[in-house]
Amino acid sequence: MSELGVVVTDIARADAATVDALAAHGVATVHEAMGRVGLLGPSIRPIQQGARVGGTAVTVLAWPGDNLMIHVAIEQCRPGDILVVATTSPTTDGAFGDLFATALASRGVRGLVTATGVRDTRDLREMGFPVWSRGVHSQGTVKATAGSVNVPVVVDGALVHPGDVVIADDDGVVVVPRTSAAQTLAAADARVAKEEADRAAYLAGQLSLDRKGLRPLLDDLGIRYVRQADRD
Structure with a gap:
């Protein structure tokens, strides 16, 4: 205290x-x-x-x-x-x-x-x-x-x-x-610029999975894509 x-x-x-x-x-x-x-x-x-x-x-x-x-x-x-x-x-x-x-x-x-x-x-x-x-x-x-x-x-x-x-x-x-504070502001400015670029990409139709390079992670985690008919 x-x-x-x-x-x-x-x-x-x-x-x-x-x-x-x-x-x-x-x-x-x-x-x-x-x-x-x-x-x-x-x-x-x-x-x-x-x-x-x-x-x-x-x-x-x-x-x-x-x-x-x-x-x-x-x-x-x-x-x-x-x-x-x-x-x-x-x-x-x-x-x-x-x-x-x-x-x-x-x-x-x-x-x-x-x-x-x-x-x-x-x-x-x-x-x-x-x-x-x-x-x-x-x-x-x-x-x-x-x-x-x-x-x-x-x-x-x-x-x-x-x-x-x-x-x-x-x-x-x-x-x-x-x-x-100054260091944090610089990092926040950079983050906002990145988010603006992401927003423009998503508006253009790009998937976040691809923009962020997440597909290899899905593979590493063993996530599988299957058809509904196969599940049935």
């Missing part, structure tokens, strides 16, 4: 242009480009459809049922950030709602990824403030326990350092380490 009772105020953030370019590619492409790592588990889901955002992580480590450290974290947020909230043990309490979103949006924060529950979801959608959360729950919370801001946290199996790149869309959430 990260140290409690700490607020780090001067985090290094990933390059903004690189973040925006990664966001344009989306979660699935970035995840594949990194070698299928960095993906948050499927318990963290969007409360809306059609949103795709990228930003730099401001992290929160809070206690379950307590949103004090979210209040603390707002002060540390800058335009282009995404707030990432983890807790010391599992919870679905509604630790976040429209007032928090109003405060964050006014500071240029692009969205929330949280291991807690959220509420006021209709208001959040109408505001256009995107959220990915463990659940929707109206259960209220208190403000009583010290946590930390801008320390490494784990959200549904993914390690997030402050300043890392966070990409979120309808497919989930992926985290790109700040130090490998």
